[in-house]
Amino acid sequence: MQTVDLFVKQKQAARYKKGYPLVHREDVLNADVHQNEGSIFHLRDKRHQFLAKGYIGIQNKGIGWVLSDKQNEKIDFGFFKQKIEQACRKREKLYNDPNTTAFRVFNGEGDGIGGLTIDYFSGYYLINWYSEGIYSFKERVILALDALGEYKAIYQKKRFDTNGKYIDDDDFVKGERSEFPIIIKENGMNYAVYLNDGAMVGIFLDQREVRRVIRDKYAKGKNVLNTFSYTGAFSIAAAVGGALKTTSVDLAKRSKGKTIEQFSVNGIDFEQQDIIVMDVFDYFNYARRKDLKFDLVILDPPSFARSKKHTFRAAKDYPALIKDTVAITEKNGIIVASTNNATFGMKRFRQFVDKAFKEMNTRYDILEAYTLPEDFKISPHYPEGNYLKVLIIQVTG
Template sequence: MKNRKDIIINHQFENKYKSGYPLLHKEAINNLGDLKQEGTILRLTNEKGEFLGIGFYGLQNKGYGWVLTRKESEEINKEFFQRKISKAIENRASFYQSTDTTAFRVFNGEGDGIGGLTIDYYDGFYVISWYSQGIYTFKEDIIAALKEVVSYKGIYQKKRFSTDGKYIEEDDFVTGDRGEFPIIVKENGVNFAVYLNEGAMVGFFLDQRDVRKTIRDKYAKGRKVLNTFSYTGAFSVFAALGGATKTTSVDLANRSLGKTIEQFSVNELDYEAHDIKVMDVFKYFKYAEKKGLSFDMMILDPPSFARSKKMTFSVAKDYKNLLKEAIGITSKSGIIVASTNYSGMNMNKFKGFIDAAFKESGEKYELLEEYTLPDDFRTTNTFREGDYLKVVFVKKM
């Protein structure tokens, strides 16, 4: 039986939660000291004792837990999770029917009604990601609910939370058949090698699907492409398949070399016709400038925060300077794909960074098109922060 606790919402935040806001913030809870054990079921009331919602206590970088329902009589049990997952599956029916795309998001946290939980699909395999100890305490009910709703080859899990400052490492396999890795999945007809048993990252990010397709179908042909913070080279593969004359992939992680070679190879592309650099992106910019290199397409999709031995990078502080460096080696009429998954800014602020970078560089530009999350990454209007992805295609004039 789950622990239960009444929490009192400060009157300043009462209307916010009445309107459907799902994330529990520290400053919104009057009796924060009563919260002891993650996974505790929370009954939210206002300062007059009037019911506001039912949620759970779960610490993550975003807040202190999530509201799950505004029905006072609704129990948080296997049947509750089964209803939520069933609805999410129903909303992705078109994805399941596709033969060109066999990897997508099935359940997207608060967008599907359960904050701190995501479920992804990889050609018959499911991967559950837990973002707090709190949501993880519902593990048995959620896995049982998923097993009743879908047929599957196998189910894996990823713990995306830490205990005592350290991530918990354990076998990611849950049930079914263990995959023979890599599993080859498709995205808009392009092959990707994914590994569900190698920690938090599987090999590529599902949320950039529409952007990669646009690069391939509209912008890559005949261009020299620089893909920075390239991870396993997914953008580079799409650019090459779209007719780019050459791609250069740059990432500081040693693993990026072998992983990028693999992604080129599973698409029968000659990786030796392209450049793959294991080095700091800012150092590469200096190298390119010194060598007089320029590119017709620049892809900038850095992590929100990164640290190397000599420097730290954060989107909030450093994206403008990153753009300025990129502008300097982008050819006239070249395309810059500016992207961030940092939830702490909206699209207008992000466009402000782009505008400032071009103005400070003494260059003019044209905004071509923009993207946010694809349809399988469902969001809710009551939680704007959940629509975290911002991508803008910019032409240097």
């Protein structure tokens, strides 16, 4: 395939030379030159000096990813094999941990190939492709996984189309098709996972350490509310940790059956828990009317959510969400506030919390802060990749 030259505006040339991995359309002088997804490009400054080498992959973040600072490095099977083997060696401790059998094996630009992630689920690999460009290297990536040794099967998620959405396709790639769910372990807890059922699998692996700390430090003897609960993963951690009761609230109808399943695979009587299908914002109003209070409230909303009556944008509406939560949290209660919005950092997130508490005339302490776990490796040149921000807050008065 022919190599394309992309010329970077002089102001932006320095950051690419330092290792910034994502090529933004607005940084490139000839961004509209005809190029095929998956084409290899040489990034050059206005004086035609070589800066970096990468591939064209159109996604909402940019038009391609840098792969190498060496002009003559071949982007062949050997390149992919080396990157994936290096990534797996860094996760050796997780591969050998019998209490955790699901984790991220390859984390995009953090492991040297933006637009590609690979997760491991108890013997199964799940590849996430984020552009047609990276998908064009599919054969090389699969051969690299083959070279690692035995696995049960490979599944995939194509997270791209003309609208940047998930492509609902056959997710099976090779190996032996599984009967789902498969039961994975995370810090000794069980979770039911589906690799063949749409865009989501049933658990967000990046919250592993947060679930552990909820179980080990904050749940015992507590009345727990888990909002935007999805399949109830945080509720499981709280229940295993000795919560008096958990209440899981999510608008999606299928969340109830999924949450019941997660309790069941842990041997927990789901009928002793509350699992409610309702708009979270309506539930806040309901809880205030009924004067319900919780000792521990978990907030992990999507970056953007819309229901019939409410629209939530994390970058704008998180302070209001905190205020709603404070109103139904007991004094000395705990709020676990989380966001995966990559458009702002931890400093601004802390400001959201401070703004909300000041407007509520309520005091608080931040007890702990979490970002991505070690298997979600990030590039030091790409801080936006460290998207997860979690604050554990105590309401003090």
